[in-house]
Amino acid sequence: MWQIVLPVVVAIALAVGAFSLVWSEIGRRHQERVTERLDFAAHDVAQQIEQRMRAYRQVLRGARALFDASDEVTREDWHAYVSALSLQRDFPGIQGVGFSRFVPAAELSAHELEMRSTGHGDYRVRPPGERREFSSIVYLEPFDWRNQRAFSFDMMSEPVRREAMQRARLSGEAALTGKVRLIQETDQDIQTGVLLYLPAYRHGMPLDTEVQRSDALMGWVFSPFRMRDLMEGTLGRSMTGLRMRIYDGEGRPEALLYDSHPDDPERYDAPEHRLERDIDGRRWLLVFEQREVTASELDRWRTELGLVIMFGALLVALSASLGIARRRAARLAAVSRSLARSESMYSTLVNLSGEGILSVDVRQAIEFANPALHRMLNLDSRDVVGLPADELAPDGGRHALQAMFTALLAGETVRMELTLKARDRGDVTVLASGVPRIDSDGRVTGAIVVMADISERKADEARIAWLATHDSLTGLPNRSLLADRLNRTLVAARRYDTPFCVLFIDLDHFKDVNDRLGHQAGDQVLIEASRRMLSCLRAADTLARHGGDEFVALLPETGSVDAACAVAEKIRARLGEPFMVERGDAQISASIGVVTCPEQGEDFDTLLARADAAMYAAKADGRNTIAVWKEQDGKQDFKDPS
Ligand SMILES: Nc1nc2c(ncn2[C@@H]2O[C@H](COP(=O)(O)OP(=O)(O)OP(=O)(O)O)[C@@H](O)[C@H]2O)c(=O)[nH]1
Known part of the structure; x- marks a missing residue:
């Protein structure tokens, strides 16, 4: 099992290690790319803003040039100049170009009178009040309904504007305000505003020091800007992947000038890039934030991640299959070794069997x-x-x-x-x-x-079976086999009504042979006597050794007493012939009893007993003779066949 598990575990560990390495590398590269993008976009945007502000400055300088050329710039001159700029087309975002006249408190009444005399019957500098110095927007082109709301407004009455106006006055340079709400704003679509001022000095006055510039001040050429209009006019609406916020000074919410995506939720983990730019005396903080991963970025990221996962999976699969293959090979080797062993074992068994x-x-x-x-x-x-x-x-x-x-x-x-x-x-x-x-x-x-x-x-088995039914000395059937055959003959005799005969043969004085020539010679005589008796019988007849020197002949095909006696006589004669044995000659005779079936008995025991009785009768009759059993008046009667 470990052959598979170990390489897989190692492969998984390697794959996880490789995965985390590549993952962190992808993350690092992704971070780098985001930072690069942010950096690039931030500088690009900042540059565009600077360019645009430079252009606006240029517009104001152009307007101020009107005062350089002549101390008296009429409303018509102003209108002609601003109209020629095609603000809407070439400078989107700019609300207008105006001129705010500087009015020391001592000259306020004269100024108001003069303005009333030029067609503005109810002209009064707003807001009213006691102040040391006043200013009043006297020109603001285009002089549309929105800009008309600013007409005669004293911007110096408001601290944020006053600070920029003062800065411009003393420096002689353009000065941008902090965050303001423009007078032109209504209740709808309110935007944060800023104003850019450029001081205009009276013709021919020295302007080398702050005091000289302060004394020579005639007014301010200015432009109000609504920040969203300004930025969208500058950058277009293309900033979909980036969120840009512009703060006046530090990145505090109350200093927020512009937010490209104000509805986006606050994200504290989003990559961001900060830039500070000096815009006409104000320090703008530009904060750029990655809004979302772009589709191509996401695709690349997914591809890289997919590759890493695929590589890891491949590594694991490869190791697993290697492990399995090794284990299979080992198992195969073990099986073939075992097969070889068992083949050799079985072949030995088969060969030695x-x-x-x-x-x-x-x-x-x-x-x-x-x-x-x-x-x-x-x-x-x-x-x-x-x-x-x-x-x-x-x-x-x-x-x-x-x-x-x-x-x-x-x-x-x-x-x-x-x-x-x-x-x-x-x-x-x-x-x-x-x-x-x-x-x-x-x-x-x-x-x-x-x-x-x-x-x-x-x-x-055959020998045992034979011995069970035969006499081992003479080879003749024994009493058991005789009984079997006689019983079969009895069955046949009954069925076919065929009489048969039985001879009981006993050798006479056989003991003398044993005594004279020895037991072995006696055996030889018994064997030879058997042979001689068999020679007197038919193939269907059975000669059995009944025991000792007694024999029984079953003659199934011999149905009459006479025929049986003829066989008995033949046997008697043959046995009467001399026997030549190893130790000398022997002379024996036989006494034979004859019975017929069914006439003199119908079962084995009866027939054998009566044949035996007839044989004893023959013995009694002097031996070497034949007697036939016959029953008369319930008595046994033995008849000598001769
Ligand atoms: N050699 C030998 N002798 C046997 C065998 N079986 C029996 N005998 C002998 O056969 C003799 C039979 O004797 P008996 O039947 O008593 O008498 P007999 O001498 O034949 O005399 P009678 O039958 O009265 O004529 C005995 O001496 C047995 O020992 C055998 O298988 N071999």
Whole structure:
């Protein structure tokens, strides 16, 4: 697990590290760009404002030149001059160009009289009141309704204006006021105002010192400005991404002259740039603020961020897939090692197995046989591979082998005994256990059969079975097998009404043979006697050793007493012939009892008991003779067949 997790964790850490580095770099660059933009825009705007104010100054200088040329400038002269300036078109923002006459208190009445005499019947300098010095707006062009509101207004009566007027008067230079409310303002669309004054001196007066300039003062050429009109006229309405505020002096709210976006919420984290400019004696503070990220800025920012995220994701994905690939490779290596181990183990097991192992394909052709199978069938591998599997069976056993493989290839498991042929060695009985070979798609691709050689076990079983039913010395059926055969014969006799006979044969004085020649010789006599008796019988007859020197012959096809006695006589005669054994000659005889079925008994015990009784009768009759059992008046009667 760590093979995958570790590289991924490292990759994520690297990606996060790279991300934060690039993020901060992007942030820094973004900040730089904003600062650059602000800086550039601020200087650009400040320059435009300065240029525009210079132009206005120039307008005032032009107007003042009228007084330089002549002491008497008429209203018409003034009108002609200002009209020629095309203020609305070339100097947007300027409210007008005016002239305010300086009137010492001593000259106020004369001034008012003079003005009344020029057509302004109710002319009075406003506001009324006692003052040391007065001023009065006598010309203000264009003389429209708004500017007419300022006519005859004493601007010196108002401290902000007075300060600028005084500054202009003493310096001889243009002087700008602080923040004022223009007289021209109505109740609607009120804007902050400033005024620019340029002093006009009486012709020919010395103007070198402040005192001289103060004494020579005739009035002020001036222009009132509404700040928003002035700035929009100067800068247009293009400042969408920037907010500009102009303060007179420090950046206090009450000193605010202009705000390009007054409805914007206050932002304390926004990047801003401050510039101070000296505008005709007033220190203007220009504060520029980034309003919003521009679309292209945002796009670039998003692209850079996207690239960083993509790079990080790629790094993580790459590491994860590398980790997975490494883990897979390791697992594959482990699997192939384990496969190699198990293949070697299974191949060893298969080769060392004492049982034959056979693999066949779907055509029942042999693909593989292990060494044990080769040994079992006395074959070598070249003889086997490719052979049809049924060729391993002897001619008579092919069908069984084919049936087994048909069942296996149909997907069944099989366990059965089979007979195979071993080269130059006869048949081999095997216990075959087979399973079909099935691939991953569930198709049968062949079969594997394990074969245990059970030939010996089968032989042992057969021998045990034989011993259970036969006499080991003579090889004749024993009493148990005799009983079985006699009972079968009884069933057949009843069904087909076919009589049969039983002979009970006992050797005479056999003990003497043993005593004289020894037990082994006695055995040889017993074996030879059996052979001789068998030679007297038909294939359908059974000769069984009943025990010791007693034998029973079952004659199913011999239905009459006479025929049975004839067989008995043949046996008696054959047994009477001398026996040649290792330790000398032996001479024996036999006493034979005869019974017929169903006449003299209808069950095994009765028949055998009566044959035995007849045999004893023969013994009693002097031995080496035959007696037939017969029941008469409830008594046994033995008849000598001779
Ligand atoms: N060698 C040998 N002797 C056996 C075998 N089975 C039984 N005997 C002997 O067979 C003899 C049978 O004896 P008996 O049936 O009593 O008597 P007999 O000597 O045959 O005399 P009678 O039957 O009266 O004619 C015994 O001595 C047994 O020991 C055997 O398998 N081999």
